[in-house]
Amino acid sequence: MAPQPEEVDESSSWPTNYFNYFTEIEEHFQKARGTSLFLMSPLDWALVETWKNAGVPLDAVRRGIDVAFQKWREKKNRTQMVNSVAYCAQAVMLEAQVMAGVAQPAVSRAERAAPFSLEELDTYLRQNAAEIRKSSEFAEIALAVERLAADSAELYKDLEDLERRLTALEDKMIAIARLRQNEEDLLAARRDLDQQLRPYRGKMTADQLAMLERQYLERRLLEKAALPRLSLFYLK
Numbered sequence: 001m002a003p004q005p006e007e008v009d010e011s012s013s014w015p016t017n018y019f020n021y022f023t024e025i026e027e028h029f030q031k032a033r034g035t036s037l038f039l040m041s042p043l044d045w046a047l048v049e050t051w052k053n054a055g056v057p058l059d060a061v062r063r064g065i066d067v068a069f070q071k072w073r074e075k076k077n078r079t080q081m082v083n084s085v086a087y088c089a090q091a092v093m094l095e096a097q098v099m100a101g102v103a104q105p106a107v108s109r110a111e112r113a114a115p116f117s118l119e120e121l122d123t124y125l126r127q128n129a130a131e132i133r134k135s136s137e138f139a140e141i142a143l144a145v146e147r148l149a150a151d152s153a154e155l156y157k158d159l160e161d162l163e164r165r166l167t168a169l170e171d172k173m174i175a176i177a178r179l180r181q182n183e184e185d186l187l188a189a190r191r192d193l194d195q196q197l198r199p200y201r202g203k204m205t206a207d208q209l210a211m212l213e214r215q216y217l218e219r220r221l222l223e224k225a226a227l228p229r230l231s232l233f234y235l236k
Helices: 018-033 042-054 058-074 085-101 118-132 136-150 159-180 183-203 206-224
Strands: none
Touching: 018 042, 018 058, 018 085, 042 085, 042 183, 042 206, 058 085, 085 183, 118 136, 136 159, 159 206, 183 206
């Protein structure tokens, strides 16, 4: 009998599920927790972003969440509900290590259908450009996003490349916003981060904590400056 082709794990395909990363994780956590009322906190969003940037497969996150909740339910004395995705951080990273040898999908990333339409992409880019243009310090960034919107039909053919362009622009926008940040705002952000992160520090390595802190502070920085996230991950 001829050997069968390896099964492709669609949960890690790109971009079919790639841009649904945040939504899928939030919905899976809600399901595991047993309530649809839960919304991820800024710390949770920052943590998920570190997983996304590190290339942690979506399926590894799902499995890690399930394992963490299973262990929590097996505890005899449960005094508190799980109120943060950070509770699952250690289990997620262990699952990611287990899946480290999974073969890459055989189908080219660029050949997969996008999870949003060209019209939705065009609207997303133009709305972001308009938000950025409200602050004169970011006029150059706004112009660059407007140019991307003008070429959206062509860029839609290669969303991976568009994501790289948007990431570069967001990094530049964050650098400008950081120069405008005063010491009081930075101190307040770090205090808030320390308070939220304190219960979960023991579940993460030093490198993971450093990445999480950076993502959280960048997210807080953009929110304070009323600037949008540019990544296609935030296109809903």
